[in-house]
Amino acid sequence: MLNKLLTSLKNRRDLEKVKSFKESQKNEEAFDTVDRGICSVPVNQIVGSVGRYQDFDGKFRLKQHVPSDRLQNIREAMREGKPLPRIKLFKIKDEYYVLDGNHRVSAAKEFGYQDIDANIIEFIPSKNTLENILYREKSEFSDKTGMPYSIELTEVGQYAYLIRQILKHQDFLKQIAGDSVSFESATLDWYETIYCPLTAIIEKARLIESFPNRKIADLYIYITFHQWERRSVRKYGSGINQLISENMEDFRKKMSNKKEFEYP
Numbered sequence: 001m002l003n004k005l006l007t008s009l010k011n012r013r014d015l016e017k018v019k020s021f022k023e024s025q026k027n028e029e030a031f032d033t034v035d036r037g038i039c040s041v042p043v044n045q046i047v048g049s050v051g052r053y054q055d056f057d058g059k060f061r062l063k064q065h066v067p068s069d070r071l072q073n074i075r076e077a078m079r080e081g082k083p084l085p086r087i088k089l090f091k092i093k094d095e096y097y098v099l100d101g102n103h104r105v106s107a108a109k110e111f112g113y114q115d116i117d118a119n120i121i122e123f124i125p126s127k128n129t130l131e132n133i134l135y136r137e138k139s140e141f142s143d144k145t146g147m148p149y150s151i152e153l154t155e156v157g158q159y160a161y162l163i164r165q166i167l168k169h170q171d172f173l174k175q176i177a178g179d180s181v182s183f184e185s186a187t188l189d190w191y192e193t194i195y196c197p198l199t200a201i202i203e204k205a206r207l208i209e210s211f212p213n214r215k216i217a218d219l220y221i222y223i224t225f226h227q228w229e230r231r232s233v234r235k236y237g238s239g240i241n242q243l244i245s246e247n248m249e250d251f252r253k254k255m256s257n258k259k260e261f262e263y264p
Helices: 002-014 021-028 069-079 102-110 130-145 158-177 183-204 216-229 248-256
Strands: 030-042 046-049 087-092 095-100 115-125
Touching: 021 030, 021 046, 021 087, 021 095, 021 115, 030 087, 046 102, 069 102, 095 102, 095 115, 102 115, 115 130, 130 158, 130 183, 158 183, 158 216, 158 248, 183 216, 183 248, 216 248
Parallel strands: 046 095, 087 115
Antiparallel strands: 030 115, 087 095
């Protein structure tokens, strides 16, 4: 009973204010910065403030003792569809902290906005936890490929395997085009014609249920490494074996003639 009471009190305290950027920065040892420019940010990932974290509760609602005239003006502007200055955010991993625009964020959350445009400065976590190492590798992968989609992995070093795979695919595309193909174009083609079809097959076959601590992308790497790198025979069931060709480009060709509902 006492533990439940203490937990309840802690949860209540947690809701008293949004996250402090400085606390998160210190905890993650995030001091090196990258200017991410202008991005559309999911509003539910804006969790804290740089300088005014004590003025808002955990749901980014202005506390009662704080003057609300500015917030009211912003609400009215949003209702009338008037343009407002772009907010400025600091980012640590997948969370955002308001540098400028706390009231605009508060109103956006109140009105149920899904996304909001912002100028982003990212602070890269340097603390060598597994989570941080994977995050840094994921960020480097995203920067190299320019891919807007997020691929989540649970093992260190595996994003480099995906880069090698994309480079091979780029060489193939150059051969069939008889001309240069940018790495970014090769990445998008790889994602749409190889990665997505195979991960859709994996997901439809529910293979992930046998690997509760893994991601779909982990299984993609395992299958493609053994099938296309080692050329070793594996039994995946659910008709998958008949679909996965002996090499990546044969698989791409085979899947180009199929619709997703035809996957096993």
